[in-house]
Structures are given as structure tokens and as C-alpha cells.
Amino acid sequence: MPDTANPDASLAAALSAIVGPEHVLTDPALMEQYVVDWSRRWRGDALLVVRPGSTDDVAAVLRECSRRGVPVVPQGGNTGLVGGAVPASEADRLPVVLSTRRLDALGEVDHLSGQVTVGAGATLRDVQHHAESAGWHYGVDLAARDSATIGGTVATNAGGIHVVAFGMTRLQIVGIEAVLADGTVLSHLAGMLKDNTGYDLGSLLCGSEGTLGVITAVRLRLHRPVGRTSVALIGAESYAEAIDLMSSAVEPSVRLIAAEVTDETGMELAGRLRGLGWPLERRHPLVVLLEVADGGDASGFTGLSDDADVVVGLDTSEQARLWSYREGQGEAFSALGVAHKLDVSVPLPSLAACADELRDIVGAWPTVEHFGVFGHLADGNIHVEMIGPDADDLAVDLAVLECVARYGGSVSAEHGVGRAKAGELHLCRTPEEITAMRAIKAAWDPVGLMNPGVLFA
Ligand SMILES: Cc1cc2nc3c(=O)[nH]c(=O)nc-3n(C[C@H](O)[C@H](O)[C@H](O)COP(=O)(O)OP(=O)(O)OC[C@H]3O[C@@H](n4cnc5c(N)ncnc54)[C@H](O)[C@@H]3O)c2cc1C
Structure with a gap:
């Protein structure tokens, strides 16, 4: 039974018995990184942080919290920018932060179906590398890839820079495992592309932002690699011109992998942050980034006018330089x-x-x-x-x-x-x-x- 004289200590003891005392944090200094978000805009207090290492652990932790009526805030990489992964600044009842980072298993890539099952706490970067090293491609990418977790990207239905080519995270999900508030485990990871047996619970959990349960594992669909690409930065005078460029610069037969836009202030700030100068010949209110799959030459951008101010990156280091202006936006403003x-x-x-x-x-x-x-x-x-x-x-x-x-x-x-x-x-x-x-x-x-x-x- 819960220790009614000191319920917080009793909860810590109960959770320590499940996950091990080293994975229950009550020291405010150790908890700090879990109660403040990436942007430093959102912060709250928590009873403790618990770091389960398996689905069974998650189920036992949720059962214990549920029995005591303690709220739970699921957290992956804590890179979400809307305050969803940290406790509220004012709460009637302090919650437990449940970190999924230890659920980072990477299953073997199934070459027959082009799928892989990964733990919710695996980072996006690790999953991308895992897929690439097996000759496949994971379709979601975003600038917080080193910290954002697969569970977090599923819980937010993350988009990112390749939605035009591969769709949002929801389109990458073939199966999901999750634990509900009362500790019930829902597991559907067999990976059948065709499976019309009632409600799609994985799709429902995708975008649920930790409000329905804790996602513990995901069966992901992988893609055939795109091959070599070309990246162009092109100056634009208005959003209308930027949108026009997206359709006119790239032939319909060429596959568009990304189309981004950054304004002049953001270009300046990110350039300064990364020690880079202005990348084009002239100044423009907007700079459009287009990436196409074309075998690695500039022929993907045939629709550009003669006076277009454009720079094309063909090798990976030049492409990374061109991307860094757009990728640095969040960091540059937060600085x-x-x-x-x-x-x-x-x-x-x-x-x-x-x-x-x-x-x-x-x-x-x-x-x-x-x-x-x-x-x-x-x-x-x-x-x-x-x-x-x-x-x-x-x-x-x-x-x-x-x-x-x-x-x-x-x-x-x-x-x-x-x-x-x-x-x-x-x-x-x-x-x-x-x-x-x-x-x-x-x-x-x-x-x-x-x-x-x-x-x-
Ligand atoms: C520099 C930067 C660039 C970004 N770029 C993009 C972008 O291009 N596209 C984009 O979509 N987002 C972007 N983001 C936002 C963020 O990276 C994504 O929302 C990402 O999906 C969050 O993953 P996370 O693991 O950090 O989740 P967290 O921040 O830890 O959590 C986000 C939400 O999901 C819930 N949650 C986390 N894990 C689980 C789980 N296992 N089960 C249930 N609920 C869970 C949390 O409770 C919270 O509500 C960016 C963020 C930064 C800092």
C-alpha cells in the first residue's frame, strides 16, 4: 500500500523497485534537463523522473502511478517546441516525467518487407543510420535528429524536410506498441501492409502527444534510397515567386526531395551562427532551397530563368553548407x-x-x-x-x-x-x-x- 505519511518517497521507492534506483531521479539538479524544454520557454516541476528500460517496466510504472493517481508526462528527446514533454508550470498534482530514452533497441532490418522495429527511445539519427547501413532509407528527417526520438516523432506525427517526398511520420508506421495509463499493453508489430481489422490504433496514437499512452516500440516502413541528389539555393523577391520557383524550376519528371524557404533575416542569423557569408551573388528577401533526385548534376533545375541568382551544390559537403542556413533557423533565433x-x-x-x-x-x-x-x-x-x-x-x-x-x-x-x-x-x-x-x-x-x-x- 502507498505510504500515506510520505507519498512521494513511497512512490520513488516503488518505482525504484521496478526500474532500479539509478533510474529514478529525485535530485533537482539531475531532473533539470527533463523539466525544461529545448527552447527554454517551457518549464515545470515534477515529483521525479523515471527511466524504464523495457515495455514491461513502462507497464509496471504506469500501473503504479495509476494506482496512486499520479499524472505522467511521457518524454523522448525533449525537442518538441510546444511544451508537451515537460510538466506544466502550475499543476494541481505534480507529475512523474517518464523518459523513454532507454527504450533504444534497433531491430534487424527486414529486407523482404523493407521494415524495421525500433524502440521508442531510439534517436531519429540512429534509426536513419541503422536503415542506411542496411541499404535502406528512413523517410523522416528534421534538424533535431540527434536528440528527437522515434517515439517523440510518432507522438507528434513529425513532419520535417522530406514530407514532399515521403509524407509525414504517420505514413511511415506499419505497427505500434504502446502502454495505456492503467498499464495495459497494446502490441501490433507484425508489419502487414494490408491489415483491415478494425480501428487503426497506431494511427490514432500517432499525433496523440502522450495523452493516450506511452509508445514503446514502432514498426517502421523503409524506402529504397534516393541516390545522389542536387541542392540549389535560389533568390526570390516574394513568397509568390518562391512558390512559383518550386514548380517552374523543377521539371515534372524530376523527383522533388525538399523545398524550403528562409527569409533574409534568418539567412543572416544562421550564416553568422555557422560562420558563413551570404551564399548568393545578390541580396533577396527570400532564399528558396530545392533538393532533387537527379543523379547528381545540375540538370534537375532546367526551368530556371537566365537571370536567376542560384548556387547548386552537388557534393555532400557543399550540400550540407547550403542546407545549414535553413537548418540553423531554430538555433539562430534561440541564440x-x-x-x-x-x-x-x-x-x-x-x-x-x-x-x-x-x-x-x-x-x-x-x-x-x-x-x-x-x-x-x-x-x-x-x-x-x-x-x-x-x-x-x-x-x-x-x-x-x-x-x-x-x-x-x-x-x-x-x-x-x-x-x-x-x-x-x-x-x-x-x-x-x-x-x-x-x-x-x-x-x-x-x-x-x-x-x-x-x-x-
Ligand atoms: C532545431 C529543431 C528543429 C525541429 N524541426 C522540426 C521539423 O522540421 N519538423 C517537425 O515536425 N518537428 C521539428 N522539431 C520539433 C521536434 O523535434 C519534433 O516535434 C519531434 O518529433 C519531437 O521528438 P522528441 O523525441 O524530442 O519528443 P519530446 O519533445 O520528448 O515529446 C514531444 C511530445 O510527444 C510526447 N512523447 C514523446 N515520446 C513519447 C512516447 N514514447 N510515447 C508517447 N508520447 C510521447 C511528449 O509527451 C510530448 O507531448 C524541431 C525541433 C528543434 C529543436
Whole structure:
């Protein structure tokens, strides 16, 4: 029975008996990295951090927490940017942070089906390398690849830089294993591409942001490698021109692997951060990055006009240099202070008008000192970074999200809703949809112990 005189010590003892005392952290100094997020904008308190090493451990930990009514915050690499992986700053009941990082097993690649089963705590980078070393390719990539985990990318349905070629994380999932709040294990990892036997629970867990259960393993679909690619940076004067470039520069017969856009401020900041100069001959308000699979020459970009300001990278080190401006955006803005980071999407035909209006709104906002509007061009996905407003001053965030809603867009393209946008879910989902989501949450987690405050305000 729980020690009612000192419930926290009693919980620590019970969890230590499951995972070993070295994997239960109660020292605030050791817990710090688990209660503050990557952006330093989100922080809270936790009873303790527990690091289970197996699915059975996760089930036993959740049973114990459930028995005592203790909330649980699942955490992978803690690179999510919407406050979903760290405890709330104010909570009625302090939660336990459950770190999945020890669940990092990499199964053997199945060459027949082109699939692999990996632990939820394996990093995206490790899974990419694992696939590559077996001659395959994992379709998801993003700048936080060294820390972000497969479980985190599934829980947020992460997008990233190759969505135009391979789709979001949801499209990579063939099976999933997860543990519900009461310790029930759901396991469906056989890896059948054709399997129409009722609800797709893996798809439901994908994007659930830790509110339905803890994902412990994932069966992933792999792709045949793309082969050599070419990367181009091209100057653009407007978002309308940037979108036009995406379709006109690349012949329909050439496979587009990535299409990104960075604004002049962001190019400058990332260049300074990485010790790189301006990469093109002339200055432009926007720089478009296109990557195509074309066997490694510049012929993939035949549709460019004669006066286009363009640089093409053919070898991997030059390509990495061209990519580093776009990849460095998050880090470059965070180096200036605690950034407000918004991630939104609109239908592609509305992207140019929406991006222009967002620049006007944010540029005129009195407390905004620096800002960037950039993103995954092909996906209609805009990131807005703002430095200046206090961390808890959300007025400009709301103005951005309301603008996106006017264009029929989404308040979260790929980072998830988290705590940051729970109050704004209604801007892009109907009351009926939210009621249906709440009903699922209530069925899987009736007491509301999984990541309270995330997704639903
Ligand atoms: C520099 C940088 C660049 C980024 N670029 C992109 C990008 O291009 N595209 C993109 O989509 N995202 C991007 N992100 C955001 C982030 O990397 C992704 O959201 C990623 O999927 C989070 O993975 P994680 O392991 O760090 O998850 P965490 O941050 O630990 O958790 C994120 C959410 O998932 C839940 N969760 C984590 N693991 C589990 C699990 N095993 N079971 C259940 N719930 C779980 C958490 O509770 C939380 O709600 C970027 C972040 C940074 C810092």
C-alpha cells in the first residue's frame, strides 16, 4: 500500500523497485534537463523522473502511478517546441516525467518487407543510420535528429524536410506498441501492409502527444534510397515567386526531395551562427532551397530563368553548407533570446498571401525586436520565430494563429498542440471534432493521468 505519511518517497521507492534506483531521479539538479524544454520557454516541476528500460517496466510504472493517481508526462528527446514533454508550470498534482530514452533497441532490418522495429527511445539519427547501413532509407528527417526520438516523432506525427517526398511520420508506421495509463499493453508489430481489422490504433496514437499512452516500440516502413541528389539555393523577391520557383524550376519528371524557404533575416542569423557569408551573388528577401533526385548534376533545375541568382551544390559537403542556413533557423533565433516559435500551415494557394500578412502583423508588433518567417515551402508550412515579447505574453502568438485561421489553415502544422496551443485548438477543429477527441481520451485514460493540460485546455 502507498505510504500515506510520505507519498512521494513511497512512490520513488516503488518505482525504484521496478526500474532500479539509478533510474529514478529525485535530485533537482539531475531532473533539470527533463523539466525544461529545448527552447527554454517551457518549464515545470515534477515529483521525479523515471527511466524504464523495457515495455514491461513502462507497464509496471504506469500501473503504479495509476494506482496512486499520479499524472505522467511521457518524454523522448525533449525537442518538441510546444511544451508537451515537460510538466506544466502550475499543476494541481505534480507529475512523474517518464523518459523513454532507454527504450533504444534497433531491430534487424527486414529486407523482404523493407521494415524495421525500433524502440521508442531510439534517436531519429540512429534509426536513419541503422536503415542506411542496411541499404535502406528512413523517410523522416528534421534538424533535431540527434536528440528527437522515434517515439517523440510518432507522438507528434513529425513532419520535417522530406514530407514532399515521403509524407509525414504517420505514413511511415506499419505497427505500434504502446502502454495505456492503467498499464495495459497494446502490441501490433507484425508489419502487414494490408491489415483491415478494425480501428487503426497506431494511427490514432500517432499525433496523440502522450495523452493516450506511452509508445514503446514502432514498426517502421523503409524506402529504397534516393541516390545522389542536387541542392540549389535560389533568390526570390516574394513568397509568390518562391512558390512559383518550386514548380517552374523543377521539371515534372524530376523527383522533388525538399523545398524550403528562409527569409533574409534568418539567412543572416544562421550564416553568422555557422560562420558563413551570404551564399548568393545578390541580396533577396527570400532564399528558396530545392533538393532533387537527379543523379547528381545540375540538370534537375532546367526551368530556371537566365537571370536567376542560384548556387547548386552537388557534393555532400557543399550540400550540407547550403542546407545549414535553413537548418540553423531554430538555433539562430534561440541564440538571441527565448523565442516565441510558431508552426502553422495553410493550403498552398493561400501561402503567399498569408505569409505576407504574417510578416506585416509581426513586423508592426511593438514588442517584437527580431522575427523570421520561413518554413517547409512545399507543405504550406510556415514557421514564425519572434524575439522580444515576454515568454508569457501571448498576444502576438494569438494574432498569428487567428490570421492563419482566417486562411483556413492549421494552428499546428507539425510540432503538435502541446500546452502552447491547447487554448487555440478551436481555431481549426470544430466543436464536434473536439468532442469526439475528448471521448477517445476519456475511453483510454478515464482518470486523465496521461499528460494533463496537453492538447485540451
Ligand atoms: C532545431 C529543431 C528543429 C525541429 N524541426 C522540426 C521539423 O522540421 N519538423 C517537425 O515536425 N518537428 C521539428 N522539431 C520539433 C521536434 O523535434 C519534433 O516535434 C519531434 O518529433 C519531437 O521528438 P522528441 O523525441 O524530442 O519528443 P519530446 O519533445 O520528448 O515529446 C514531444 C511530445 O510527444 C510526447 N512523447 C514523446 N515520446 C513519447 C512516447 N514514447 N510515447 C508517447 N508520447 C510521447 C511528449 O509527451 C510530448 O507531448 C524541431 C525541433 C528543434 C529543436
